[in-house]
Amino acid sequence: MKTLCFGSLNIDNVYHVSHFVSRGETLAANALNIFSGGKGLNQSIALSRAGLEVYHAGAIGSDGQFLLDELKQAGVDTRYVRILDDTRTGHAIIQKSEDGDNCILLFGGANQKITPDQIDQTLENFSEGDLLVVQNEISELGYLVGSAKKRGMLVALNPSPMEDSLLPLLPLVDYLILNEIEAAQFLQLDQAAYPEFMLSELLRQFPNVTIALTLGKDGSIYAGGSQLIRQNAIIVQAVDTTAAGDTFTGFLLAGLMKGDGPAAAMKFAAAASAIAVTRLGAAPSIPMRDEVLRFLES
Ligand code: RIB
Numbered sequence: 001m002k003t004l005c006f007g008s009l010n011i012d013n014v015y016h017v018s019h020f021v022s023r024g025e026t027l028a029a030n031a032l033n034i035f036s037g038g039k040g041l042n043q044s045i046a047l048s049r050a051g052l053e054v055y056h057a058g059a060i061g062s063d064g065q066f067l068l069d070e071l072k073q074a075g076v077d078t079r080y081v082r083i084l085d086d087t088r089t090g091h092a093i094i095q096k097s098e099d100g101d102n103c104i105l106l107f108g109g110a111n112q113k114i115t116p117d118q119i120d121q122t123l124e125n126f127s128e129g130d131l132l133v134v135q136n137e138i139s140e141l142g143y144l145v146g147s148a149k150k151r152g153m154l155v156a157l158n159p160s161p162m163e164d165s166l167l168p169l170l171p172l173v174d175y176l177i178l179n180e181i182e183a184a185q186f187l188q189l190d191q192a193a194y195p196e197f198m199l200s201e202l203l204r205q206f207p208n209v210t211i212a213l214t215l216g217k218d219g220s221i222y223a224g225g226s227q228l229i230r231q232n233a234i235i236v237q238a239v240d241t242t243a244a245g246d247t248f249t250g251f252l253l254a255g256l257m258k259g260d261g262p263a264a265a266m267k268f269a270a271a272a273s274a275i276a277v278t279r280l281g282a283a284p285s286i287p288m289r290d291e292v293l294r295f296l297e298s
Contacts, residue, residue, distance in 0.1 A: 001257060002130045003047055004153075006057040006122065006144055007040015008111040008137035009067045009081070011091040012242070012282050020095050020103050029095075036070040037092055037282035038111070039135040039160060042243045045074040046250020046272065047133065051289050052257060055080055057122045058138065059110040064089030070283055080122045084110050090137070100238035100277060106161075112139045119144050128152030131257060133249075135160055145169050158249050159186070170206050175256070177212045177249045199223045212252055212266070214245060220270065222262045231266040234274035243282035248273040251292065271296050 015029035040058055048054040056071055057080035067089065068078045090109035096102050119140060126132070132148040133156045134141060142165070145155055149172045156175035159166045162182040170176070170186070180192040187193075187201050195213055202211055203223060210224030215233075222229040251272035255265025272292045279285035287295075 001053075002126060003052045003054045003133060003253075003257070004057060004080075004122070004126055004130065005040055005044040005047060005054060005076075005133040006080075006114075006119075006138065007043065007133070007135045008038035008090055008108075009036075009041045009056075009058050009060050009064060009071075010038035010106070010111070010137075011064060011067070011089055012037035012094055013091060014094045014096050014240075014242070014281065017095045017097060019097060033280060035281035035284055036067050037094075037243065038067070038090060039137055039158065039246055040111075041067060041071060042246035042282050042286065043133055043135065043158065043250045044071060044076045045283050046247045046286050047254050048075045048250075049286055049288050050251045050254030050268070050272070050292075052254045053077075055125075057081060057118070059084055059087070059113050059118070061085075061087045061089040061110050064110070074283075074286075080118075080125075082110075082118060084113055087113055094242060096240055096242070100241050102240070102242050104242075106137065108137065108139075111137050114139045114144075116140055116143050119147055123147055123151055123153075126151065126153060129154070131156060131253070133253060134158070136163060136166060137161070141166075142169060145172050156249075156253055158245070160245070162186070170209065173206075173209055175210050175212075175253065176202070176206075177214070177252060179214045179216075179245065183213055195221055199228075210256075212248075212269075214248060220248070220266060222266050224262060227262055229263050229266055231263075231270050234270050236274045236278050238277040240280045240285065241277050243285055244273045244277050246282070247276040247286050250286070267296065268292060 252269035
């Protein structure tokens with residue numbers, strides 16, 4: 001089985017701030033770091049470090065070459081990433097507060113230049129039973145998911161950032177990994193309701209999907225088939241929560257694809273994301289599989 005992560009590649013500009021800047025305020029940052037990021041790139045690295053054979057597809061400008069280097073170093077095959085001459089690489093402006101929290105402003109750049117032609121040419125190399133992993137930071141997502149499904153691929157969706165345009169994709173999705181706010185938006189609720197209620201509503205509407213609902217410090221819940229599994233969060237001193245969700249998604253899917261069983265896969269994912277938040281940056285914070293296993297043993 002091959003895994004194709006078709007998603008964003010971003011240059012993350014991370015500003016260390018005492019508090020998030022508010023309307024009309026001018027605030028001096030204490031430091032600036034530039035990291036590799038993008039939900040797509042982060043999830044490819046997490047999937048690969050967790051032990052899967054991973055191909056990344058997407059687009060960058062000529063200013064984003066170091067993103068490809070980071071993917072390659074993590075063992076990800078980048079042959080389906082296009083380098084566009086006339087477009088800037090996508091980027092994120094991230095404010096990181098002292099307690100590790102963040103807020104993110106995205107500029108799509110090349111991520112929004114994905115075409116049906118690139119999708120067709122990439123998917124020709126994948127077939128029934130292969131896994132497609134997607135987020136919501138690229139153009140032509142609906143065409144991508146529909147085409148992958150026609151080929152018999154499994155589809156995993158991390159609906160971030162959440163938009164109503166994702167609603168029609170849900171019947172095509174096999175694995176849905178989302179947080180409480182995204183779940184509430186899928187159900188057209190004004191705010192998050194009890195997690196168990198949101199899960200049962202999602203499963204009532206889409207009975208064939210396997211769901212992992214992340215709840216921050218309250219852990220996560222897996223619901224698939226007849227199984228409902230609750231995983232506690234592993235409490236650590238957070239330095240930077242950027243890419244914690246991406247790390248969780250990659251390690252969970254890798255555990256499930258490798259046949260570890262949902263309880264073990266959820267634990268694997270919780271441990272990997274706990275390690276990630278103790279480090280600065282998105283992609284550079286994602287741990288290796290062996291490190292996660294040692295962390296769990298200890
Ligand atoms: O999930 C974290 C990621 O979101 C960052 O790396 C940033 O680039 C945005 O895509």
